[in-house]
Amino acid sequence: MSESAQCIFCKIVRGEIPAVKVHEDERTLTFMDIQPASPGHALVISKAHAPDLLEIAEPDLLAVAVTVQRVARAVQKSLAPDGLRIGQFNGAAAGQTVPHYHVHIVPMREGQRAGAHGRAPAKIEELKALAVRIREALAD
Ligand code: 5GP
Ligand code: ZN
Numbered sequence: 001m002s003e004s005a006q007c008i009f010c011k012i013v014r015g016e017i018p019a020v021k022v023h024e025d026e027r028t029l030t031f032m033d034i035q036p037a038s039p040g041h042a043l044v045i046s047k048a049h050a051p052d053l054l055e056i057a058e059p060d061l062l063a064v065a066v067t068v069q070r071v072a073r074a075v076q077k078s079l080a081p082d083g084l085r086i087g088q089f090n091g092a093a094a095g096q097t098v099p100h101y102h103v104h105i106v107p108m109r110e111g112q113r114a115g116a117h118g119r120a121p122a123k124i125e126e127l128k129a130l131a132v133r134i135r136e137a138l139a140d
Protein backbone atom coordinates (compact mmCIF):
# COMPACT_ATOMS: atom_id res chain seq x y z
CA MET A 1 0.00 0.00 0.00
CA SER A 2 1.32 3.48 -0.83
CA GLU A 3 2.41 5.87 1.91
CA SER A 4 -0.37 8.28 1.01
CA ALA A 5 -3.11 5.65 1.39
CA GLN A 6 -2.48 5.51 5.16
CA CYS A 7 -1.41 9.12 5.65
CA ILE A 8 -3.78 11.14 7.85
CA PHE A 9 -3.15 14.42 6.02
CA CYS A 10 -3.67 12.76 2.62
CA LYS A 11 -6.98 11.48 4.01
CA ILE A 12 -7.89 15.09 4.87
CA VAL A 13 -6.91 16.19 1.33
CA ARG A 14 -9.11 13.43 -0.13
CA GLY A 15 -12.00 14.35 2.18
CA GLU A 16 -11.95 10.94 3.87
CA ILE A 17 -11.64 12.46 7.34
CA PRO A 18 -12.93 15.88 8.40
CA ALA A 19 -10.88 18.98 9.09
CA VAL A 20 -11.75 22.59 9.85
CA LYS A 21 -10.50 24.12 6.62
CA VAL A 22 -9.30 27.69 6.24
CA HIS A 23 -8.03 27.86 2.67
CA GLU A 24 -7.42 25.68 -0.34
CA ASP A 25 -5.71 26.21 -3.69
CA GLU A 26 -4.26 24.01 -6.39
CA ARG A 27 -1.25 22.81 -4.40
CA THR A 28 -1.93 23.63 -0.73
CA LEU A 29 -4.50 23.13 2.00
CA THR A 30 -4.73 25.05 5.26
CA PHE A 31 -6.73 23.80 8.25
CA MET A 32 -6.88 24.30 12.00
CA ASP A 33 -4.63 22.07 14.14
CA ILE A 34 -6.88 19.72 16.10
CA GLN A 35 -4.68 20.00 19.21
CA PRO A 36 -3.55 23.62 19.07
CA ALA A 37 -0.47 24.95 20.85
CA SER A 38 -2.43 28.21 21.09
CA PRO A 39 -5.79 29.48 19.79
CA GLY A 40 -5.54 30.03 16.03
CA HIS A 41 -2.86 27.37 15.45
CA ALA A 42 -3.15 26.47 11.75
CA LEU A 43 -1.33 23.99 9.52
CA VAL A 44 -0.42 24.58 5.89
CA ILE A 45 0.21 21.37 3.96
CA SER A 46 1.09 20.44 0.41
CA LYS A 47 -1.73 18.51 -1.23
CA ALA A 48 0.78 16.14 -2.78
CA HIS A 49 2.21 13.66 -0.32
CA ALA A 50 5.84 14.17 0.65
CA PRO A 51 7.12 13.19 4.10
CA ASP A 52 9.24 16.24 4.82
CA LEU A 53 11.36 19.17 3.65
CA LEU A 54 14.02 16.85 2.30
CA GLU A 55 11.67 15.13 -0.09
CA ILE A 56 9.03 17.65 -1.10
CA ALA A 57 9.10 18.78 -4.74
CA GLU A 58 10.20 22.38 -5.21
CA PRO A 59 6.92 23.66 -6.75
CA ASP A 60 4.99 22.31 -3.74
CA LEU A 61 7.53 23.76 -1.31
CA LEU A 62 7.24 27.18 -2.92
CA ALA A 63 3.44 27.00 -2.99
CA VAL A 64 3.35 26.14 0.73
CA ALA A 65 5.70 29.07 1.50
CA VAL A 66 3.43 31.51 -0.34
CA THR A 67 0.35 30.16 1.46
CA VAL A 68 2.13 30.36 4.83
CA GLN A 69 2.78 34.06 4.26
CA ARG A 70 -0.82 34.71 3.18
CA VAL A 71 -2.32 32.82 6.12
CA ALA A 72 0.18 34.33 8.59
CA ARG A 73 -0.88 37.80 7.46
CA ALA A 74 -4.54 36.83 7.84
CA VAL A 75 -3.91 35.43 11.34
CA GLN A 76 -2.11 38.64 12.27
CA LYS A 77 -4.96 40.75 10.96
CA SER A 78 -7.81 38.73 12.44
CA LEU A 79 -6.41 37.59 15.80
CA ALA A 80 -3.79 40.29 16.39
CA PRO A 81 -1.23 38.12 18.24
CA ASP A 82 1.95 39.72 19.62
CA GLY A 83 4.03 37.36 17.49
CA LEU A 84 3.77 34.42 15.14
CA ARG A 85 5.72 31.19 15.39
CA ILE A 86 6.26 29.47 12.06
CA GLY A 87 7.59 25.94 12.52
CA GLN A 88 8.31 22.78 10.66
CA PHE A 89 9.77 19.43 11.83
CA ASN A 90 11.57 16.73 9.87
CA GLY A 91 11.69 13.22 11.32
CA ALA A 92 10.33 11.80 14.56
CA ALA A 93 13.56 12.65 16.38
CA ALA A 94 12.96 16.32 15.52
CA GLY A 95 9.39 16.21 16.85
CA GLN A 96 7.50 15.38 13.65
CA THR A 97 4.45 13.28 14.40
CA VAL A 98 2.71 13.35 10.99
CA PRO A 99 5.06 12.43 8.14
CA HIS A 100 3.41 14.64 5.51
CA TYR A 101 5.09 18.00 4.88
CA HIS A 102 3.38 20.80 6.82
CA VAL A 103 4.14 24.15 8.38
CA HIS A 104 2.74 25.27 11.74
CA ILE A 105 1.43 28.82 12.16
CA VAL A 106 1.13 29.49 15.89
CA PRO A 107 -0.10 32.87 17.18
CA MET A 108 1.82 33.87 20.31
CA ARG A 109 0.96 36.28 23.13
CA GLU A 110 3.50 38.27 25.12
CA GLY A 111 4.81 36.06 27.94
CA GLN A 112 3.01 32.99 26.64
CA ARG A 113 4.71 29.66 27.16
CA ALA A 114 3.65 27.26 24.43
CA GLY A 115 5.35 24.11 23.25
CA ALA A 116 5.40 22.98 19.65
CA HIS A 117 2.30 20.90 20.25
CA GLY A 118 -0.86 21.46 22.25
CA ARG A 119 -1.79 19.28 25.20
CA ALA A 120 -5.49 18.70 24.51
CA PRO A 121 -7.83 18.59 21.54
CA ALA A 122 -9.78 21.79 20.90
CA LYS A 123 -13.54 22.01 20.65
CA ILE A 124 -14.56 21.84 16.99
CA GLU A 125 -16.92 24.81 17.39
CA GLU A 126 -14.01 26.95 18.66
CA LEU A 127 -11.82 25.86 15.74
CA LYS A 128 -14.63 26.70 13.32
CA ALA A 129 -15.09 30.17 14.81
CA LEU A 130 -11.35 30.90 14.53
CA ALA A 131 -11.26 29.56 10.96
CA VAL A 132 -14.08 31.92 9.97
CA ARG A 133 -12.17 34.91 11.35
CA ILE A 134 -8.94 33.91 9.55
CA ARG A 135 -10.82 33.19 6.32
CA GLU A 136 -12.51 36.58 6.40
CA ALA A 137 -9.12 38.28 6.76
CA LEU A 138 -7.78 36.21 3.85
CA ALA A 139 -10.57 37.43 1.64
CA ASP A 140 -9.90 41.12 2.37
P1 5GP B 1 4.14 17.60 13.66
O1 5GP B 1 4.63 17.19 15.01
O2 5GP B 1 4.09 16.42 12.73
O3 5GP B 1 4.88 18.75 13.09
O4 5GP B 1 2.68 18.13 13.88
C1 5GP B 1 1.52 17.47 13.50
C2 5GP B 1 0.36 18.32 13.95
O5 5GP B 1 -0.82 17.79 13.35
C3 5GP B 1 0.13 18.33 15.47
O6 5GP B 1 0.16 19.67 15.95
C4 5GP B 1 -1.25 17.68 15.63
O7 5GP B 1 -2.01 18.27 16.64
C5 5GP B 1 -1.87 17.86 14.27
N1 5GP B 1 -2.78 16.80 13.88
C6 5GP B 1 -2.55 15.46 13.99
N2 5GP B 1 -3.61 14.77 13.50
C7 5GP B 1 -4.51 15.70 13.07
C8 5GP B 1 -5.81 15.59 12.47
O8 5GP B 1 -6.35 14.52 12.22
N3 5GP B 1 -6.43 16.76 12.18
C9 5GP B 1 -5.87 17.98 12.43
N4 5GP B 1 -6.59 19.05 12.11
N5 5GP B 1 -4.65 18.12 13.00
C10 5GP B 1 -3.98 16.98 13.31
ZN1 ZN C 1 0.28 12.37 3.02
